[in-house]
Amino acid sequence: MLRLAAVLYILVASAVGGAAVIAVLSLDMREGWQIAAAFVAGLVISIPIAAILGKKIYNALQGPKPV
Known part of the structure; x- marks a missing residue:
């Protein structure tokens, strides 16, 4: 399960981190x-x-x- 979670982390982290950056940039x-x-x-x-x-x-x- 740990390997599955690690692979999922790569995908989830890029999506959530990117969304957070977009939110910050949209707030100027x-x-x-x-x-x-x-x-x-x-x-x-x-x-x-x-x-x-x-x-x-x-x-x-x-x-x-x-x-």
Whole structure:
């Protein structure tokens, strides 16, 4: 599951970090530290998102559990 979450992190982090940068730029914050802080915040927020998605996908691939 960790490898799946790591691959998902690459995809999720780029999307969330990019969205955060676009949000900062749309608020007319154009200083370098503001853009970098938004991107870093997006990277940090992506960690639990990738972990949750990885766990859900891993569990779905395992199939139903016998009773």
